[in-house]
Amino acid sequence: MIKNRKGDVIVTNEKQNELLKKLYGTSDGRRLLKVLTLPIVSKAVGDFMDSSFSKPLIRKFIKDNHIDTSQYIMKRFRSYNEFFTRKIKPDRRPVDTEPTHLISPCDSKLSVYEIEDSSIFRIKGSRYRVCDLVKNDFLARRFVGGYCMIFRLEVDDYHRYCYIDGGNKTGNTFIKGELHTVNPIALRRYNIYKRNSREYTILHTDNFGDVVQVEVGAMMVGRIRNHHNEYHFRRGEEKGMFEFGGSTIVLLFEKGRVLPDRDLIRNTNENYETIVKYGEKIGIAATA
Secondary structure, eight states, X not given: OEEOTTSOEXXXXXXXXXXXXXXXXXXXXXXXXXXXXXXXXXXXXXXXXXXXXGTHHHHHHHHHTTOOGGGBOOOOOSSHHHHHTOOBOGGGSOOOOOTTEEEOSSSEEEEXXXXXXXXXXXXXXXXXXXXXXXXXXXXXXTTTTSEEEEEEEOTTSOOEEEOSSSEEEOOOEEEOOOOOOOXXXXXGTOOHHHHSOEEEEEEEESSSOEEEXXXXXXXXXXXXXXXXXXXXXXXXXXXXXXXXXXXXXXXXXXXXXXXXXXXXXXXXXXXXXXXXXXXXXXXXXXXX
């Protein structure tokens, strides 16, 4: 279930949820998933979405998902993927520039959890540990006592994401995996954060210490496009984008570095995700 920052309960993507119930909730659906998640199928779908043959899908997607095109820089798109990664007008996503304010890296549905020793996080029925995400026990132990923030993007969200602060980053580490949807319905059957392909980096930030950012791919395609390897970045600067499909970003914070906004923690404790937007304040530096 989802709430906005005002506390209103929101219902989204009912048609998509029904389809996923059939895929993940029936034996025939799960047999079909074994085919859909094969690398050769993923590549074929990706190639189609990059081609001009996919253009007829754009108009239907806009209609079915009630996309407000006035928010975006619209043009004659050469493919569905070019439309899917369309840029938003800068004035529609102002970035909070207060140095001690933690900002959201993307438009998404956010959950916030404390990281305890040997924590197993439950996200709509799925269980995973930090070390499962990054496949690095030593790195995972650094974040015990801190916070784990999960930003779940749906297909109608803006699929570009930004840096949460100024600083420097390490190179990107890619972890190959089977691609499954990040929709919560799927989590009842699959631990997708262990099965999906993902990519992470360590952000050495100016105001929030060392932060691990993990991008998680989605069912089929699930392509992650990060712009930089080792790099000096600025707050609000675009870090990358997801192509075709819902995806997820996970941020890991060290102990004593951030204080998430109280409504985000309260909503998570009540089993609600919270709608947040790219560049919006979601917390403060703990030393502020």
